[in-house]
Amino acid sequence: MKKIIPIILLLFSLNLTAQHKNRERIKALKVSFITEKLDLTEKEAQKFWPLYNAFEKETSEIRFKEFKAIQKEIRVNKDSLTNERANDLLARLNKAELKMHKAKTDFVSNLSGILPPKKIILLKLTEDDFKKKMFEEYKKRKKEKN
Incomplete structure (x- = not known):
């Protein structure tokens, strides 16, 4: 049993490392794809990418923290969900949607000075x-x- 635990930990860490490498590879492909398709100049790219990365981080946090938490709570409690709790979840969902919309409109507004x-x-x-x-x-x- 003591020998199995390190093996499981090693396999788990290898899986996480592979997932991280895949995410990084996909991100690099996306950067290349967007840069090429938009035909960004060097000056535009220098200003665009920090703004884009901040926007991606913000929207990812909303998606993976707020939306996923709401979805999880709905799935776990769907059979025992009261109307009062459902209203609370709808309010949270609307608030997350508004945050996402604001992030998008702010991003476009900030881009207008760059692109x-x-x-x-x-x-x-x-x-x-x-x-x-x-x-x-x-x-x-x-x-x-x-």
């Missing part, structure tokens, strides 16, 4: 294209495994 309007519009399309490509790649790899 021309056309590139700001193209950013949304480019992000959607990247997500689509990633999903297609995921489906392709999953199909290859099966």
